[in-house]
Amino acid sequence: MIRHLVLFKLNQGVKRDDPRVAEGYRAFKELGDRIPELKFWECEWNISERPIAYDFAINAAVEDADALRRYLAHPDHQAGVALWREFSTWVIADYAF
Amino acid sequence: MIRHLVLFKLNQGVKRDDPRVAEGYRAFKELGDRIPELKFWECEWNISERPIAYDFAINAAVEDADALRRYLAHPDHQAGVALWREFSTWVIADYAF
Incomplete structure (x- = not known):
């Protein structure tokens, strides 16, 4: 299994x-039910006020590297990314577990 | 429950x-068994080669905000942080689930 973590910072x-952010939030929320490669899907707003805190997080898991590639290329994922690109930046980490 | 995500970037x-990094890795790996507040504990090296990928990730869960405070203040966690501060920076996101 591969864990895929993404931390977003609003511009x-x-x-x-x-409204663009609200649309982006809804788009990502729906991915867990739309993309069969996603075996685990959490995405939510950050609640920490620490200065090093980013604004939004995705915590996903997929079966293997091929499933991760299919998820990243999935049209619904790509549509969400296109929304978030308009108002945020992000960093990621993937790890095996 | 609160999810606590941390992405580290090596300097x-x-x-x-x-050797300092190897020591830091071992210190964090052990926290899951040492700190009772941690109800979920994954920490591992990133395997993505994307330019936006950070180097190391922690994916933890605790019961509530008080448990998160106790975890952050725990001497074993603080000792690990002191090691990682010597060779990395990091960003976080916490969310309710």
């Missing part, structure tokens, strides 16, 4: 209640 | 086989 001045 | 020039 300067972008708020969570921005 | 420029620092390698995974640096």
Whole structure:
């Protein structure tokens, strides 16, 4: 299994209640039910006020490297990424478990 | 429950086989068995070669905000943080689930 973690930071001045952000949130929330490769799917807003805290997190798991590639290339995932690219940046880490 | 995610980036020039890094890796690996507040504990090296990939990840879960505070303040966690501070930086996200 491969764990896929993503931490998003909203661009300067972008708020969570921005309609574009709300649309992006809904798009990512739905991926867990839409993409069969996702064996585990959590995504939610950060609640920490520490300065090193990012704004939003994805915590996913897939079977193997091929499944991760299929997930990343999936049109619904790509559509969500296109939304988030308009108002955020992100970093990732994948690990085997 | 609160999920606590941390992505670490090794400082420029620092390698995974640096003895300080190996010590830090062992210190974090042991936390899951040492700190009772940790109801879920994964920590491992990143395997993605994407440019936005960080080097190491922690994926933890605790019962609530008080448990998260106790975990963060735990001497064994603090000792691990002191090691990692010597050769890395990190970002976090915490979310309710």
